[in-house]
Amino acid sequence: MLPERLQSICELEDDVTVLEEGVDKPTVVVPCEHVASLMAALKHDASFAFLLLLDHTVTDRVDDGHFELVYQLYSPVHNHHLMVMTTIPRDEPVIQTLSHIWAVAEFQEREIYDMFGVVYRNHPDLRRLFLEDDWVGFPLRKDYEDDFMLERPK
Amino acid sequence: MGIATDHLPGVVEQLPGGSVLVTSFDSVINWARANSLWPLAFGTSCCAIEMLMATGGPRHDLARFGAEVARPSPRQADLLILAGTIVKRMAPRLRLLYEQMAEPRYVIATGACTISGGPFIYNSYSTVRGADEVIPVDVYVPGCPPRPESFFHGLLTLQKLIKTESIRQPGVRHKPVLSELPDGIKVEDIQKEIVALLEGEATVDVNKAAQAKPWPKGT
Amino acid sequence: MNSTPILSIDELVENASAPDASETQEYFINMGPQHPATHGVLRLLLKLDGERVRKIVPVLGYIHRGIEKIAENQSYRQMVHLTDRMDYLSAIINNWGVSMAVEKAAGIELNPRIETIRTIFGELERLRSHQLWWGVMGMDLGAFTPFLYCFRDRELLNDIMEKTIGARLTMNYIQPGGLMHDVHEDFVDDVKGFLKGFKSTIDEYDQLLSGNVIFQERVRNVGIMDGATALDYGATGPVLRGSGVAYDLRKVEPYGVYDQVDFDVPVGTTGDSWDRYWIRIEEMRQSVRIIEQLIDNIPDGKHMVVKMAQKIKIPQGRYYSQVETARGVLGTWLVSESEKKEGAYRVHFRSPCFNNLWTLIPMVEGDLIGSLVACMASIDLVIPDIDR
Numbered sequence: 015m016l017p018e019r020l021q022s023i024c025e026l027e028d029d030v031t032v033l034e035e036g037v038d039k040p041t042v043v044v045p046c047e048h049v050a051s052l053m054a055a056l057k058h059d060a061s062f063a064f065l066l067l068l069d070h071t072v073t074d075r076v077d078d079g080h081f082e083l084v085y086q087l088y089s090p091v092h093n094h095h096l097m098v099m100t101t102i103p104r105d106e107p108v109i110q111t112l113s114h115i116w117a118v119a120e121f122q123e124r125e126i127y128d129m130f131g132v133v134y135r136n137h138p139d140l141r142r143l144f145l146e147d148d149w150v151g152f153p154l155r156k157d158y159e160d161d162f163m164l165e166r167p168k
Numbered sequence: 169m170g171i172a173t174d175h176l177p178g179v180v181e182q183l184p185g186g187s188v189l190v191t192s193f194d195s196v197i198n199w200a201r202a203n204s205l206w207p208l209a210f211g212t213s214c215c216a217i218e219m220l221m222a223t224g225g226p227r228h229d230l231a232r233f234g235a236e237v238a239r240p241s242p243r244q245a246d247l248l249i250l251a252g253t254i255v256k257r258m259a260p261r262l263r264l265l266y267e268q269m270a271e272p273r274y275v276i277a278t279g280a281c282t283i284s285g286g287p288f289i290y291n292s293y294s295t296v297r298g299a300d301e302v303i304p305v306d307v308y309v310p311g312c313p314p315r316p317e318s319f320f321h322g323l324l325t326l327q328k329l330i331k332t333e334s335i336r337q338p339g340v341r342h343k344p345v346l347s348e349l350p351d352g353i354k355v356e357d358i359q360k361e362i363v364a365l366l367e368g369e370a371t372v373d374v375n376k377a378a379q380a381k382p383w384p385k386g387t
Numbered sequence: 388m389n390s391t392p393i394l395s396i397d398e399l400v401e402n403a404s405a406p407d408a409s410e411t412q413e414y415f416i417n418m419g420p421q422h423p424a425t426h427g428v429l430r431l432l433l434k435l436d437g438e439r440v441r442k443i444v445p446v447l448g449y450i451h452r453g454i455e456k457i458a459e460n461q462s463y464r465q466m467v468h469l470t471d472r473m474d475y476l477s478a479i480i481n482n483w484g485v486s487m488a489v490e491k492a493a494g495i496e497l498n499p500r501i502e503t504i505r506t507i508f509g510e511l512e513r514l515r516s517h518q519l520w521w522g523v524m525g526m527d528l529g530a531f532t533p534f535l536y537c538f539r540d541r542e543l544l545n546d547i548m549e550k551t552i553g554a555r556l557t558m559n560y561i562q563p564g565g566l567m568h569d570v571h572e573d574f575v576d577d578v579k580g581f582l583k584g585f586k587s588t589i590d591e592y593d594q595l596l597s598g599n600v601i602f603q604e605r606v607r608n609v610g611i612m613d614g615a616t617a618l619d620y621g622a623t624g625p626v627l628r629g630s631g632v633a634y635d636l637r638k639v640e641p642y643g644v645y646d647q648v649d650f651d652v653p654v655g656t657t658g659d660s661w662d663r664y665w666i667r668i669e670e671m672r673q674s675v676r677i678i679e680q681l682i683d684n685i686p687d688g689k690h691m692v693v694k695m696a697q698k699i700k701i702p703q704g705r706y707y708s709q710v711e712t713a714r715g716v717l718g719t720w721l722v723s724e725s726e727k728k729e730g731a732y733r734v735h736f737r738s739p740c741f742n743n744l745w746t747l748i749p750m751v752e753g754d755l756i757g758s759l760v761a762c763m764a765s766i767d768l769v770i771p772d773i774d775r
Contacts, residue, residue, distance in 0.1 A: 036704035038491065065618040066634075069707075069737035073722050086707060086718065086737070090618065090634045097707065118621030121745055129455075144448035144774060145294070146257055153293045154456055166290040166460060210421065212428050212450050213771045214475035217519075218556055225538025240423040252771075258428065258449045261420060287468060291460040292453040313556055 019062075023096075026059070027052040033099065039086075041097040046083075049100050050110040056087060056096070057115055063091040067116040070123065072130045076156040079104050081132060085112075102132070111137040129154035181336075194334050201246075202327040203234040205274070208245035210265065212252030215279040215313040219251040228316040233323055242268040247326075250305075251313075253281035253288060254296045266303040274330070275299075276322050278309040286312060307345055411437050420449045424527050424760045427770030429744075431759075438755050443748055451774040458734040463489045463563055463699045466734065471557035473738060474772035476519060477713040479512040482561035484710040485736075487642060488719035489563040491708050492701040499644070500688035501565050506643040507578070507681050508548075508560065510674040514585075515544045516713035517667045517674075520767045524664065525596050527764040528605050533596055540588055547577045564693025570685075578682050582675055589671050597668070606660040610750035610762035613658055620749060621742035624715025625666045626766055630658035636711035648680045660765035667767075698729045714767055715739025740772040 020040055024030040027048045033041040044052050056064045064087035073082040085098040102109050111134040113120035123134045124143040131152035134140060142149060151158050180186040209220045220238065223230045230236045239245040242265045254262060266273070277299050280286030285297035299305060306329060309322035325345060419430035428449035434442035454473060458466040470481035483505055490497065522537025545555045550571040552560045560567050571577075596602055617630040627634055635652040637645040653669035655662030693699065706721045718737030743766050750762045 038704070038706050038708075065615070066623075067621055068623075068709075068716065068742075069718050069720065069735075071720055071735040071737075073705075073733045084705070084720070090632055093639050116621065117616075117619045117749075118742055118745055121741075122621075125741075142448075144257075144451040146448075153453065158293070160293050163293050164290050209423070214472055214556055216427065217475065221519075221534075222538065222542075222555075224534075225542065226535050227538065227542045240421070242421075253450060253452055255449065255451055257451065258420065261449070265421060287472070288452045288454075288457060291457045293456065295452050315555065 019094075023052075023056070023062070026055045037097060039095055039097045041099060043099045046100045046102045046109050049083075049085075049098070050112060050115070053085070053087075053098070053112055053115050056098075061092075062096075063089045064096060065090060067112070067119055067122070070112075070119065070126065072126050072132060072154075074104075074130060074154065074156045075101075076104070081107055081130060083109065083132070107132045108135060109133075110135050113137060128152070131155070190334075190336065194336075195331075197335060198331045198333055201272070201333075202330040205233075205235040205247040205323075205326075206237045206239055206245045207235055207247040207249045208242050208265065208269065209238040209240060210248055210250055210262070212254065212258065213281070215251035215282070218313040218316060219249055219278050219319055223316045223319055228320070230320075233320065233327070235323060242266075243270065246270055246273050248273065248275045248303075250275065250277045250282045250299050251279060253286070254299050254302060255294045256296060257294070259296050259302045262299070262302050272333075274307075274326055275303060275305045276307045276309060276319075276326060277305045278311070278314050278319055278322065280310065280312040283308050283310060413441060418759075419446075424763065426523065426763075426768060429768065429770050429773070431747075433756070433759075435756065438757075440751050440754060440756055440759055443751060443759075445744060445747070447774055449774070450771050452771075454775045455734055455736065459731060462729045463493075463701070463731065464695075466731070467562060468557070468559045470736070471559055472771060473736065473775055474712060474714065474717070474740065474769050475556055476516040476769055477512050478556065478558045479508050479560055480710055480712040481717060482559060483509055483643075484708070484712070484717045485719050486561050486563045487710060488706055488708040488721055489699060489701065492704070492706040492721055492723065493563070493699055495564055495693060495699075497565065497692055498688040499686040501690065501692070502644050503681055503685050504566060504570060504690070505561055506645065506648075507678055507685075509643065510677050511544060511548070511578070512558075513713045514671055514674045514678075515541060515548075517671050518544075520667060520713075520764075521592055521596070524764040524767075525602075527760055528602060530596065530599070530602065533592070536592065536595065540585065543581055543584075547574070547581060550574065550577065562691075562695075563699050564697075565689070565691035569690040575682055575685070578678065582679060582682075586672075586675060589668065589675070593668065597664075603661070605757070605761050606664055606765065608657070609660045609758045610754070610765065611657060611659045612746060612750050616749050617658070617746060620746045622715070622746045623742065624711070624713070624739050625663055625670065626715065626743050626746055628652065629655035629663035629666050629765075631655055636709055636716060640709070642710065644681065645677075648677050650677050660761050663765040700726055700729055701731075702726050709737070712739055714769065714772070715743055736775060738772045738775060740768050740770075741775075744768060744773055 020032050023042050024032060029048065030042050030044045030052065033043045056062045066088040068088050069086040071084055075082055080101045080103050083100045083102065087096045087098065109132065111123060113123065120138060123137060126132050127140055128143045128145055129152055180189050211220050222228060224236060246269060248266060248269060277283050281288060282299045285295050288295040289297055296302065307322045307326045309319055311318055413434055413436045416433050416435055417430065418433055420428040430446040430449060432444040432446055433440055454469050458469055467482055467485055470485050471478040474481050518537050518541055522534040525533030549555055551574055552558050612630050614630040614632045617627050618632065631654055633652050633654045638652055650673045653666045655666055701723045703723050703725055707718060709716050709718045716739055720735035721731045722733040724732035746766065747762060751759045
């Protein structure tokens with residue numbers, strides 16, 4: 015994807031910026047309240063046509079006190095790849111769901127809820143995916159502790 | 169089998185020459201049991217391909233040992249082949265499957281994950297460290313995954329175990345065993361070979377380095 | 388008092404076939420986690436109306452081992468062996484995926500020999516995976532013979548791999564910075580000998596199963612899914628290509644030496660189970676074509692550009708790279724916190740099966756339960772790849 019197209023993504027929604035350092039794909043950063051509207055525009059705008067949500071995952075930046083959410087988008091029409099990043103506070107991890115835009119987002123978000131405890135507003139079926147319903151804690155958080163888990167001996 | 173195995177020993181053994189009869193019964197029943205094990209195919213991950221599919225395939229052919237009738241239902245099986253990692257969520261289901269199997273029932277645990285948790289022991293919040301935390305295991309077959317040949321060795325080990333059973337003591341379990349090594353090979357030989365291999369490829373000569381080090385005397 | 392009117396037989400039949408009279412009670416049934424057709428421990432909660440599937444709820448986690456957490460606590464080299472055990476049927480391509488992610492991040496340049504050998508092994512693994520899938524698909528649909536055929540030929544491939552790698556299933560061969568060992572001296576001859584026989588074997592597979600009337604009835608026009616729906620549900624690999632979207636990473640974002648070889652990407656038209664079946668058969672032919680072009684032209688060079696004893700560290704940042712496995716796109720997401728630490732801060736695998744699984748919902752809902760098995764076989768699921 016060309017740099018000038020990245021600039022035109024920034025015009026789709028308020029406060030969207032291009033991130034150039036520390037990433038290896040074309041990336042834009044967006045405030046969490048604008049994620050859903052930006053994504054809808056990216057999918058339905060024919061000049062972008064990001065029809066495939068490849069991946070959605072989270073990095074727990076425990077020292078900075080926030081979660082870093084990442085979406086990998088791909089357009090089979092134009093053959094370009096885009097990474098969309100946003101941050102949400104760790105003590106109030108709430109964000110709008112994307113399951114009305116891509117069907118697969120429903121399940122990717124359920125996995126994230128299971129592992130990190132990120133709550134997706136308006137999600138149709140927000141339950142644990144891999145772990146039992148009565149599991150306590152979110153295991154992929156950096157501060158997760160468990161009596162069962164063994165540390166690797168050094 | 170109910171009458172022969174449950175009531176016969178008590179009655180027959182009191183007769184003159186009765187213990188000979190019981191021993192003959194033993195050998196016949198054990199012969200039948202050992203050579204017609206019906207496995208329950210319980211494959212959770214990678215080992216399933218090698219243990220349940222490759223062994224059933226034309227080259228290795230599990231049918232040679234009379235154990236090819238793999239059942240998907242526990243009620244029709246008497247040998248539980250555990251092939252793959254057991255996680256916390258699966259553990260209660262595994263217990264349930266085991267309890268549904270017909271007596272006498274045997275368990276072969278194949279692969280590192282099933283024996284101990286394998287590569288998923290450390291830093292995992294969900295891997296159970298060995299199937300024997302959930303159900304009793306008769307024979308362990310090590311490997312990741314074991315070769316079909318070593319699975320057969322485990323199966324033959326189990327058959328040997330079964331042949332030592334007696335109807336005098338129904339339901340008595342054996343101590344679990346590690347699938348033993350073939351004749352003429354010792355654990356020490358394998359260790360020696362691995363050490364030689366590692367030293368041959370290492371950039372540091374382990375022995376020389378150890379000797380060169382000035383060890384304090386008297387320790 | 389009203390007497391009930393006496394109905395003629397014709398009227399009775401008509402009443403009986405009225406929509407409300409034939410309505411049955413809906414019920415739930417569990418398929419799995421211990422079920423022969425789910426190829427592992429997938430559990431599907433089915434809401435049925437007679438034999439019609441009204442709703443599918445996949446219940447996961449019966450083999451969730453927490454690979455991402457384990458990988459966060461290991462170095463970049465150690466984490467490669469975990470990927471073998473995710474999608475164990477394309478273990479080598481998974482190794483390749485994570486090694487490539489580390490190499491790109493660390494800026495390691497590979498020589499042409501490594502790239503060529505990786506590509507050959509990747510294609511051999513794709514062959515092996517599709518071949519096993521073919522046998523198992525036959526078995527799922529009630530034909531046992533394909534299983535015997537596929538294992539007959541799989542063992543030949545296993546022998547070739549074993550000579551070089553020493554393992555039959557979990558390879559751990561491709562490492563960040565090269566290959567574990569150089570190829571065996573017989574490798575080239577073995578592969579050539581295998582390919583010679585295998586070309587006619589694919590035709591044999593075709594004759595055995597593809598033309599079978601029962602098989603055709605079970606898969607043709609079953610589980611139809613259009614391209615837009617497949618994209619919406621995040622499908623990749625043969626599932627997406629079956630629905631007519633030609634998205635193959637080997638073509639659109641070439642890695643290895645795929646840009647130097649000539650091959651086609653087969654694409655389906657109707658998006659039914661038959662198309663997905665046919666695409667995999669065609670992909671086997673294309674894999675043979677790719678290996679034939681490369682096997683005589685392996686360049687000379689070292690098999691490792693980074694010594695095994697050397698620690699690999701990557702600069703601070705976020706890295707995402709992808710490979711095309713036999714089932715679809717495997718993405719590796721690496722986050723490095725500092726240049727000094729020999730391990731990632733966060734590792735995430737975008738696994739193809741996790742995303743392909745959900746296409747079952749649009750495919751099967753409203754169809755018969757027998758079609759569910761056919762569709763599941765045509766998606767080619769590996770459960771540890773879903774759960775990780």
